[in-house]
Amino acid sequence: xxxxxxxxxxxxxxxxxxxxTQTVAIAVEAPTQRVAPTAWRLLLRRPxxxxxxAILLFWVVCAVFGYKFAPYNPLAQQLLxxxxxxxxxxxxxxDQLGRDMxxxxxxxxxxxxxxxxLATILGTVLGTALGLAMGYLGGWFxxxxxxxxxxxxxxxxxxxAFLFAVAVGASVxxxxxxxxxxxxxxxxxxxxxxxxxxxxxxxxxxxxxxxERPARVMFGEILxxxxxxxxxxxxxxxxxxxxxxxxxSFLGFGVQPPTPDWGADIAAxxxxxxxxxxxxxxxxxxxxxSLVTAITLITDSVEQVLAS
Amino acid sequence: xxxxxxxxxxxxxxxxxxxxxxxxxxxxxxxxxxxxxxxGQFAAPSAVQALDHQLGVDRPLLTRYLSWIGGVLHGNxxxxxxxxxxxxxxxxxxxINSIKLALLxxxxxxxxxxxxxxxxxxxxxxxxDRVISVTGLSLASLPEYVTGIVVIVVFGVTLKWLPVxxxxxxxxxxxxxxxxxILPAIPLVLILFGYISRMAxxxxxxxxxxxxxxxxxxxxxxETTVIRRHVLRNSLLPTITVIATQTxxxxxxxVVVETLFNYQGLGNLIYKAAVAKDFAMLEAGxxxxxxxxxxxxxxxxxxxxxxxxxxxxxxxx
Numbered sequence: 007x008x009x010x011x012x013x014x015x016x017x018x019x020x021x022x023x024x025x026x027t028q029t030v031a032i033a034v035e036a037p038t039q040r041v042a043p044t045a046w047r048l049l050l051r052r053p054x055x056x057x058x059x060a061i062l063l064f065w066v067v068c069a070v071f072g073y074k075f076a077p078y079n080p081l082a083q084q085l086l087x088x089x090x091x092x093x094x095x096x097x098x099x100x101d102q103l104g105r106d107m108x109x110x111x112x113x114x115x116x117x118x119x120x121x122x123x124l125a126t127i128l129g130t131v132l133g134t135a136l137g138l139a140m141g142y143l144g145g146w147f148x149x150x151x152x153x154x155x156x157x158x159x160x161x162x163x164x165x166x167a168f169l170f171a172v173a174v175g176a177s178v179x180x181x182x183x184x185x186x187x188x189x190x191x192x193x194x195x196x197x198x199x200x201x202x203x204x205x206x207x208x209x210x211x212x213x214x215x216x217x218e219r220p221a222r223v224m225f226g227e228i229l230x231x232x233x234x235x236x237x238x239x240x241x242x243x244x245x246x247x248x249x250x251x252x253x254x255s256f257l258g259f260g261v262q263p264p265t266p267d268w269g270a271d272i273a274a275x276x277x278x279x280x281x282x283x284x285x286x287x288x289x290x291x292x293x294x295x296s297l298v299t300a301i302t303l304i305t306d307s308v309e310q311v312l313a314s
Numbered sequence: 315x316x317x318x319x320x321x322x323x324x325x326x327x328x329x330x331x332x333x334x335x336x337x338x339x340x341x342x343x344x345x346x347x348x349x350x351x352x353x354g355q356f357a358a359p360s361a362v363q364a365l366d367h368q369l370g371v372d373r374p375l376l377t378r379y380l381s382w383i384g385g386v387l388h389g390n391x392x393x394x395x396x397x398x399x400x401x402x403x404x405x406x407x408x409x410i411n412s413i414k415l416a417l418l419x420x421x422x423x424x425x426x427x428x429x430x431x432x433x434x435x436x437x438x439x440x441x442x443d444r445v446i447s448v449t450g451l452s453l454a455s456l457p458e459y460v461t462g463i464v465v466i467v468v469f470g471v472t473l474k475w476l477p478v479x480x481x482x483x484x485x486x487x488x489x490x491x492x493x494x495x496i497l498p499a500i501p502l503v504l505i506l507f508g509y510i511s512r513m514a515x516x517x518x519x520x521x522x523x524x525x526x527x528x529x530x531x532x533x534x535x536x537e538t539t540v541i542r543r544h545v546l547r548n549s550l551l552p553t554i555t556v557i558a559t560q561t562x563x564x565x566x567x568x569v570v571v572e573t574l575f576n577y578q579g580l581g582n583l584i585y586k587a588a589v590a591k592d593f594a595m596l597e598a599g600x601x602x603x604x605x606x607x608x609x610x611x612x613x614x615x616x617x618x619x620x621x622x623x624x625x626x627x628x629x630x631x
Contacts, residue, residue, distance in 0.1 A: 054444075054448065153325075153328060153329065153332055154332060156329050157329050157330075157332035157333040157336060157604075158336065160329065160333055160603075160604045160607045160608055161333070161336075161337075161566075161600065161603060161604055161607075162563055162565055162566020162567070162569075162603065163566065164566040164567075164569055164570070165565075165566055165569065165584060165600060165603065166340075168569075168585070168588060169340055169588060169596075169600070170340075172588045172589065172591075173340075245451075245455040246455060248455065249455050249456070249457050252457045252460070253457045253458075253459075253570055256457065256459050256570065256573075257569070257570070257573065257585065258589075269457070269459075272459060272460075272463065276459070276463060276574065279463070279466055279467065279471060279478075280470075280471065280478065282471065284467045284471060287463050287467075288463065288464070288467055291459075291460040291463045291464060294456070294457060294460050295452075295456055295460055298452060298455045298456050299452045301455075302448065302451045302452045302455060303448065303452075305451070306447070306448055306451060
C-alpha cells in the first residue's frame with residue numbers, strides 16, 4: 007500500500023532540481039564507467055574464477071567441436087559390444103546398445119549449452135522489463151502483478167516447467183522459451199526490489215522533472231543503476247537453468263533420443279544401475295556436476311568482485 | 315497486530331485464489347481429450363463424447379472452474395480420468411508418503427545447514443568459509459538425480475549398506491521404512507544444505523558486526539557465551555524464513571527423487587498425472603503443493619513474530 011507512486015512530483019521538490027540532476031547523473035555514471043575494466047582485472051586474478059572458466063571453456067569446446075574429436079560416432083550402435091565396462095577401447099564403457107559413453111558425454115554438452123544461456127537471457131530480459139515496470143510505475147499495476155508473481159512462485163518451478171512442456175511438447179525451442187518464461191517472475195521480483203531502492207533517489211524525480219517519459223526514466227536512468235543486481239541475478243539463474251534443463255530432460259521433456267544428452271542418457275540407463283552398469287549413468291552425472299560447479303565458481307567470483 | 319494478521323490472512327486467501335485459477339486453467343490447456351485418452355485411439359467417437367459428457371469436460375470453462383473449486387472447498391477433488399475413481403484417496407496417500415520423506419530430509423538438514431553456516435560465518439573469508447560456501451552453492455544447483463545416482467552407486471550398489479528402493483513394502487515396520495527413506499533423503503538434504511547454510515551464514519555475519527555483539531564482547535563475556543546467547547539467537551531469524559520457502563521447492567525436488575527411487579509420493583503422482591493427462595489428479599496435486607507452500611510461509615511469519623518482539627509492534631514489511 008505504501009507504493010502509491012506514479013509520475014506526480016511532491017510539491018517540496020527542489021527548485022534547482024534540474025541542476026541537481028546533472029550533478030547526480032555525473033556522480034552516478036562516472037564510477038560505473040571506470041568500474042568495468044577493474045572488475046575484469048579483479049575477476050581474472052581470482053583462482054576460483056579461472057578454474058570455473060576453464061571447465062566451462064572445456065565444455066563449450068566439446069559442444070562446438072565434439073563431433074570432430076569424439077573417439078567414436080556417439081550414435082553408432084554395436085549390439086555385440088553392449089554394456090561393456092570402462093576399458094582402454096571405451097574409457098567410459100558402452101551403453102546397452104553398444105554406443106561409446108565417452109563420445110556421448112562429449113557430444114551431449116551441445117544441447118544443454120545451447121538452451122541454458124538462451125533461456126537465461128530471455129528470462130532476464132523479460133524479468134527486467136516486468137520488474138522495472140512494477141517497481142517504477144507502482145500503483146495498481148504493481149499490486150496486481152505482485153499477486154500473480156507470488157502465486158506463481160508458490161509452485162516449484164520444475165512443476166510449472168513440466169506442465170508447460172506436457173502442454174506444448176518438448177523440443178529445443180520450446181524448452182528454451184518455457185525456462186525463460188518460468189524465470190521471468192523470479193527475476194522480476196529481484197529487479198523490482200532493486201528499483202524500489204533506487205526510485206526515491208534524487209536523480210529519478212529530477213529526470214521526471216526534466217520531462218522524460220516513464221520508459222526513458224526506467225530504461226535510461228534506473229536500469230544502468232540496477233545493472234549490478236541484474237548481473238548477479240543472471241549468473242545465479244544460469245546455474246539454475248542448467249539444473250532446469252537437466253531435470254526436464256531426465257523427466258523425458260528434453261532432447262529426444264537418440265540425440266546424446268546427459269539427462270536423457272541417465273534417464274535411459276538408470277534402471278540398469280542395479281545390474282551393475284554404473285558407468286552408463288555416473289559419467290553423464292559427473293558431466294552435469296562439473297558444468298554446474300564451473301558456473302557456480304564463476305557466479306561466486308562475480309558476486310565477490312561486485313560486492314568489493 | 316490483529317490488523318496485520320488479518321491483512322496477512324487476506325493476502326493469503328487472495329494468493330490461493332489466483333493459484334487455483336492458474337492451476338485450473340493450466341490443467342485445461344493441456345492438449346488432448348480426456349475421453350479419448352481414457353478409451354484409447356480406437357474407441358468410437360460417440361463413446362468418447364458420452365464419456366466427456368459424463369466427466370463434464372464438455373461444459374464451458376467457467377462452469378467447470380466453479381464446480382471444481384466448489385468441490386475442492388468441500389474436500390472433493392473430483393474424479394480421476396485414468397483410475398475412474400475419486401482423486402482424494404490417491405492424493406492423501408501420496409501426500410503422507412511425501413511428508414515422511416520431506417520430514418526426514420528436514421530433520422537431517424536443518425541442524426547441519428545451521429552449523430555449517432555459523433562455522434562459515436565465524437571464519438568469514440578464510441579457507442573454511444570458502445569451502446563451505448562454494449560446496450553448498452554447487453550442491454544446491456545439482457539436479458537431485460545426479461547426487462541421487464552417486465549415493466545409489468556408492469551406498470546401494472558398491473557398499474550394499476542401504477536399500478535402493480524407497481518404499482519398504484506393505485506393512486513394513488517404522489524402522490524398515492526409515493532405512494528405505496535414507497538414500498532418497500540425501501539428495502534433498504544436499505540441495506537444501508546450500509540454501510540454509512547460506513542464510514545462516516549471512517545472518518550470523520550481520521549479528522557478529524552488530525552493536526550488541528560488540529558490547530557483549532567488550533563487557534568481557536567469554537566468546538562461546540557471546541555466540542550462543544547473542545549471535546545465534548538473532549542470526550537464526552532470517553534462516554526460518556528460508557526454511558519455510560524451501561518447503562515448496564522441496565516438493566519440486568520430490569518429483570525427481572520420487573521418480574528415481576520409484577516412491578509413491580506427491581511428486582510422482584503429479585508427474586504420472588501430467589503424462590497421462592489426468593487433469594483432476596494433476597490439479598489436485600499441484601493445488602495441494604501450493605497450499606502447503608502458502609501455509610509454510612504463513613507459519614514462518616507467525617514464528618518470526620513470536621520470536622522477535624520488534625515485529626509485533628511495527629507490523630508489516
